[in-house]
Amino acid sequence: MPELVRLRTQHPEAIAEAAARRVRRPLLTGDGRLMIVAADHPARGALGVGERRLAMANRADLLGRLCLALSRPGVDGVLATADILDDLLLLGALDGKVVMGSMNRGGLQGARFELDDRFTGHRPQDIQRLGFDAGKLLLRIDYDDPGSLNTLESTARAVDEMAARRLPVFVEPFISRRDAEGRLRNDLSADAVTRSIAIASGLGGSSAYTWLKVPVTDDPDDMARVMETSTLPAVLLGGEVGGSAEDQAGAYEKWRGALQLPTVRGLVVGRSLLYPADGDVAAAVDTAVGLL
Secondary structure (H helix, E strand, O other), X not given: OHHHHHHHHHOOHHHHHHHHHOOOOOOOOOOOOEEEEEOOOHHHOOOOEOOEOOOOOOHHHHHHHHHHHHHOOOOOEEEEOXXXXXXXXXXXXXXXXXXXXXXXXXXXXXXXXXXXXXXXXXXXXXXXXXXXXXXXXXXXXXXXOOHHHHHHHHHHHHHHHHHHOOXXXXXXXXXXXXXXXXXXXXXXXXXXXXXHHHHHHOOOOOXXXXXXXXXXXXXXXXXXXXXXXXXXXXXXXXXOOOOOHHHHXXXXXXXXXXXXXXXXXXXXXXXXXXXXXXXXXXXXXXXXHHHO
């Protein structure tokens, strides 16, 4: 950590230099599968894991967990915001890895404007300039919140800009609504996930470089029908898993079934692997890789 601070203070150009010399790889290798570790939650103020409200707030601890996860066999890469990716570049942890830049983080967790999710992270030109491999954006749609329309339109333009650069963009869509206390909840029913996939698939002037990042439905048996909604390639997201070993095992089983579907090409999972119930990051990551 002190060395990172020193470099950022005295040699900020070291980040661009590290990006320029990073050893790159194709998005997909021989098996056509992806295992990506996600760590873009902090920039949206989402620092909690289970009952630990500030679990992701310790940056040195988070970076240690990420470096461990990236070192495990079968892990293809990482999804994060610029601050975290810059740290990982300086640590030399991104050689030979897929690097995904997180694009919209303006929908801060718990904010009244949460669904007007502005693009405050990586721009398409940033991803291209840094030699990163893909972008990811979050698209939550509440039919009762006009902010969703702003996000929808901005997402379409981002899809266009990424396609113009021939860069893959992973769109993470949800149908969402606020509960009685005003907290935003994602609807994981089969009908809602089906509608979110249909909406996301049609955004922009070309879908050639669009991937989907989708949740497993409340009833995992519905996933086969839900994934028939689009021919776009998809990865599964981890989401909130819970704080027990039983919850973790249940998540693995949900992923295992959905990974057999023809359009599902892998996993993009964050907190449940970086902060597993038993604290064993390597074992959690290895188990997830084994599902592929």
